[in-house]
Amino acid sequence: MAPLYIPTFGDVLAAHERIAPHIHRTPVLTSSYLNALTGAELFFKCENFQKAGAFKARGASNAVFGLTEAQAARGVATHSSGNHGLSLSYAAGRRGIPCTVVMPRTAPQAKKDAVQGYGGRVVECEPSTTSREAVFAEVLKETGAEFVHPYNDPRVIAGQATCSRELLEQVGELDAVVAPIGGGGMISGTCLTLSTLAPGVEIYAAEPRNADDAARSFRAGHIIADDAPETVADGLKVPLKELTWHFVKNYVEDILTAEEDEIVEAMKLTWKRMKIVIEPSCAVPLATILKNRDRFAGKRVGVVITGGNVDLDKLPWM
C-alpha cells in the first residue's frame, strides 16, 4: 500500500458497505438546553455508542475486512494504548484473525484487559518511542501481520469518513461540523465526505490548548509535532501525519482550542444534561463552541462525540 495514496469518496462508499454488518449506525441526539446555551442548533453524532466504544471501530473494521485471505491469515498489528488498539482487536475478532497490540507496560491494566477481552494479544514495550518502534518491528517480523496505523492510513480514514455520511443522512443540511483533532483521522474522514457531499459545510477541528500542535501546524503551514503534551483529553495527544495533514490543510475552516478546565466543564455538562458518558476528548468541540458563541449562533452544527471509554473510578472532576 502506497503511504500517500489519498482515499476518494469511492473508497468511503466501499468502506461503508464493507463495515455495515460490523458497526452501529449510531444515533444523533439533541439537547434543547445546550441549544439555548449556545444559540446554535447542535446535532450530536454519538460514536460513544459505537462498537468498542468509539468511532475507531469504523476505520479498523474497514482495514480488517478489506484484507485478502492471505493477508488476513497473518493477522493485523498496531501500537496504541487507546481506542484504536481496542477497535482493531474488536474487528480482528469479528473476522477471526490474529491481532497484536503493542502497548507500554505502564498502560492501565484495564486497557490491556479490554484488548484481550476482544481476543487481541498485548505485547508490552517500555514507555518510550525507541522501545515501541523496536518491539513493534519485531512483532511485524515475527508475525508478518499487516500494520494498521491509528490514523495515517487511507483505509482507516475512509472508514472514519462513513460517520459524517451517516450524520448528513440523519439530520439533513448543516452549516458546520465540529470534531476533535488529535492525529486527524476523524477530521480527515469528515473532510473527505463533506467535500464531496456537502462542500458548503464549514469543518472545524477542536483541540486542547495544552496539545495544540495541529492548530500551530495549521497556522504555520507545515506539520509541527509536540513531544508528549499533557492534557485531560488523552486521545488527542498524537501529532498529524502526511495523510491527515493533506486533509487538514485543504479542507479545514479553522482549528479552535479550549483550556483544560473548559474541557472538563463541557464534559460534565454533557453527562449532566444529555445523560451520556463521553470521554474528555470529545468534550473539546462543545467547549470550543461555548467559547466561540458568535461563530456558531444561529447555525445548524454537527458535533462528533468520538467515544465513551473512560475510567469511571478516575473522573477528571473527582
Next chain:
Amino acid sequence: MAPLYIPTFGDVLAAHERIAPHIHRTPVLTSSYLNALTGAELFFKCENFQKAGAFKARGASNAVFGLTEAQAARGVATHSSGNHGLSLSYAAGRRGIPCTVVMPRTAPQAKKDAVQGYGGRVVECEPSTTSREAVFAEVLKETGAEFVHPYNDPRVIAGQATCSRELLEQVGELDAVVAPIGGGGMISGTCLTLSTLAPGVEIYAAEPRNADDAARSFRAGHIIADDAPETVADGLKVPLKELTWHFVKNYVEDILTAEEDEIVEAMKLTWKRMKIVIEPSCAVPLATILKNRDRFAGKRVGVVITGGNVDLDKLPWM
C-alpha cells in the same frame, strides 16, 4: 376527580396525543455485551433521555395539559424532592402556568435549583410527614392549585403508560418487561398498556431489597408501607397506594429484589458498557435480571431505564 377512577387504554391514547409535543419519543438501545452476559435479548427504553431527565415528564405533562383553562390559571402543586417535582415544573413551564413544589428544607440545593430552573416555585417544609402535609395543605388553600400526585393519580398513570406503548412500536414482540417499582406509577402504566396491547407479555417489577415493601405487599395480598427505608435507589422509597396497588395486584407476574451492592454494580456496568448516565433506581431491573438468569435467558425483554438525574459529584462508587 374520583380518586379511585381506574384509567383505561382510551385514556392512554388520549394522553399520548396530548403530550406528544412536549415529550421525547426516547430511543431504545441494545448492548451485545449485556445480551451475552444475561443470555437474554434486552431492549432498554431510555427515559433517562426524556425531558427533565425521567419518564415522569409523561405523567406530569398529561396532568398539566389536561387541565381546563380555569384550573390551569390556578396552577398545579405537588410534594416531591425528586423527578416528579422537576417534571411537573417542566410541564407547567411549557403551558405557562404556576407550579408549586413542596420540598423538605434539607433537600439538596441542586434539586431546588432544578425546579426553579423550569420556572417552578419551591416551598420548604420540615423533613417530616406532619410538616409536609401541613405546608402542602396551606399551599393548596392559598393558591387553589390542582394537586398532581406523583403516582396515585389516573392522569399520571395514563401518561406513564405511553412509555411501553412506544416500546412495543419500536421493538415489536416481547416476552417480558422489567421496570423498577417505588410508588408504582411506571409499573401501573406498563400494566395498563400491555394488558391491552400485548397481554401475553410478563411484567416484572424490580425493587431494592432494602425497600421491598412492594414485594412484601405482593406476597401478603395487601399494601404494606415502610417508614423511611434506606437505599441507594432513592427514587424507590415510597409505598404503593390504592390505584397502583390495583395494577400491581392484577397484572404483575412477580416482584424481584436486588441488594445494594448488586444495584451499584449494575449501574456502573450500564455506564461503562452502554455509555449512558442512569440513576441507581433504574439499575435495579438489570440487577434482578442478572441474578435471575434462568427466568430471562432466551427471552426478548424490555427494560425501562427510568431516569438519569444523578449528582455527578456523589456517585455511589466514589
